[in-house]
Amino acid sequence: MNKESSQHIPQRELDAILRFGTLVNSSLHIEDVLEHAIKWAQEFMDAEASSVYELDRPKNELFIRLARGEKKDSVRGIRIKVGEGIAGWVAQTSRAVVSQDVSKDKRFSPKYDEKTGFKTRSVMCVPLISKDEPIGVLQVINKKGGKPFTNSDFKLLTGMAQQVAIAMENAKLYQRLKEDYALTTRELKMTQEKLIRSERLTAMGHLVQGVAHEIRNPIMTIGGFVDRLKKELGPGDKLREYADVIMEETNRLEKLVEQVSEFMNVQSASLSSDLLTPVAQKVINKFAPLAKKQGVQIVTWVDENIPPLEMDAPQLTIALSHVMENALESMPDGGTLSLEIHPSNHDVLITISDTGFGIRADQLDAVYDPFVTSKPRGAGLGLTMVHRIVMNHRGEIKISSQLDKGTIVVIRLPMPNHQHEGSLHPGE
Ligand SMILES: Nc1ncnc2c1ncn2[C@@H]1O[C@H](COP(=O)(O)OP(=O)(O)O)[C@@H](O)[C@H]1O
Numbered sequence: 001m002n003k004e005s006s007q008h009i010p011q012r013e014l015d016a017i018l019r020f021g022t023l024v025n026s027s028l029h030i031e032d033v034l035e036h037a038i039k040w041a042q043e044f045m046d047a048e049a050s051s052v053y054e055l056d057r058p059k060n061e062l063f064i065r066l067a068r069g070e071k072k073d074s075v076r077g078i079r080i081k082v083g084e085g086i087a088g089w090v091a092q093t094s095r096a097v098v099s100q101d102v103s104k105d106k107r108f109s110p111k112y113d114e115k116t117g118f119k120t121r122s123v124m125c126v127p128l129i130s131k132d133e134p135i136g137v138l139q140v141i142n143k144k145g146g147k148p149f150t151n152s153d154f155k156l157l158t159g160m161a162q163q164v165a166i167a168m169e170n171a172k173l174y175q176r177l178k179e180d181y182a183l184t185t186r187e188l189k190m191t192q193e194k195l196i197r198s199e200r201l202t203a204m205g206h207l208v209q210g211v212a213h214e215i216r217n218p219i220m221t222i223g224g225f226v227d228r229l230k231k232e233l234g235p236g237d238k239l240r241e242y243a244d245v246i247m248e249e250t251n252r253l254e255k256l257v258e259q260v261s262e263f264m265n266v267q268s269a270s271l272s273s274d275l276l277t278p279v280a281q282k283v284i285n286k287f288a289p290l291a292k293k294q295g296v297q298i299v300t301w302v303d304e305n306i307p308p309l310e311m312d313a314p315q316l317t318i319a320l321s322h323v324m325e326n327a328l329e330s331m332p333d334g335g336t337l338s339l340e341i342h343p344s345n346h347d348v349l350i351t352i353s354d355t356g357f358g359i360r361a362d363q364l365d366a367v368y369d370p371f372v373t374s375k376p377r378g379a380g381l382g383l384t385m386v387h388r389i390v391m392n393h394r395g396e397i398k399i400s401s402q403l404d405k406g407t408i409v410v411i412r413l414p415m416p417n418h419q420h421e422g423s424l425h426p427g428e
């Protein structure tokens with residue numbers, strides 16, 4: 001190329017580059033940009049065909065991103081090894097090629113013409129470079145009328161290649177941004193749902209506390225009087241049966257009120273450094289006799305090297321007890337209850353699984369709600385409390401279950417040194 005012509009880009013070409021630049025900057029739709037790029041390239045250079053290849057770095061191959069021309073459909077899906085053919089050479093060396101007669105160019109590979117039935121005579125091929133790395137190739141083929149490509153054709157193509165490279169890079173960035181955004185939105189929604197659940201539970205809690213308080217005294221009174229009534233009635237009196245029923249129901253109410261006040265007590269926790277393993281051991285010991293009676297085998301797998309956690313030991317005892325109790329209640333005819341405690345990244349995972357009757361999928365979401373129970377004598381407050389206690393520890397609880405197979409409860413508690421990890425290492 002001579003020096004003179006390199007300094008004078010004709011007005012027409014300059015216009016094209018400027019207009020193209022505006023398009024690149026205004027469109028995030030890569031297909032639009034590429035479509036225009038090769039359309040203009042082909043028109044201005046009076047070429048028969050044109051294509052944009054993108055580099056597939058892991059495979060070290062080029063693939064056709066977009067093509068124009070008579071055989072554009074048959075080139076779709078074509079992949080070229082980097083280093084193979086003129087386009088491959090350009091991608092490998094990051095250098096442009098103008099080949100006015102490919103039959104004299106050793107880099108040219110006739111393979112693709114053979115595949116498509118197209119006859120390539122001349123090629124102008126420039127690399128698409130972004131951040132000093134090749135990301136693809138822009139190519140125009142066969143100047144019409146058998147004429148050679150001119151120096152200004154080459155300049156125009158090089159100018160366009162710069163813009164196309166930017167557009168491709170922007171499109172990739174945009175895509176990544178879109179994916180990140182979708183992720184953030186999803187996380188936000190989950191956090192929001194958790195928040196709504198906690199709020200709802202707190203609101204319910206206040207209501208429940210009021211009711212429990214009002215109920216406690218009358219229950220005590222009824223219980224006391226029934227007891228006296230029973231003593232007045234002789235051992236064979238038919239009315240004793242009724243008294244027994246009243247007594248039983250009163251006991252049930254008393255138990256409910258007890259659970260409600262327990263529920264109120266776990267609304268907030270006082271955390272201090274403590275060991276989790278003894279807590280778990282205590283709960284296992286408590287339930288061992290009942291398990292034995294039901295024919296349930298308890299299997300434990302506890303990592304002894306878990307460091308002390310910031311925790312409220314009495315509350316965690318309550319939480320684990322309720323989960324264990326549910327597990328045992330789901331296996332009236334025996335089964336296996338397993339408890340696993342082990343560290344995972346920055347957390348401790350407590351996994352309690354049973355081989356019981358399971359929870360129906362459509363009921364899984366409601367199990368944390370107060371008074372949701374499938375048991376005739378259940379209060380439906382166990383998991384409500386468990387959830388609250390886990391939240392008090394800034395942990396997470398997840399229950400998965402399969403009908404007639406069993407239930408798995410996973411409680412995740414953060415390890416103390418990692419509770420603020422995020423703010424210490426913002427780059428992670
Ligand atoms: N391990 C489990 N297996 C089967 N069902 C369970 C299990 N854990 C909880 N559930 C279901 O969730 C409901 C709510 O549990 P919970 O809040 O402890 O209340 P309750 O035990 O008083 O019914 C239970 O009634 C039961 O239907």
Ligand SMILES: [Mg+2]
Pocket residue numbers: 322325326381382383
């Ligand atoms: Mg329960």
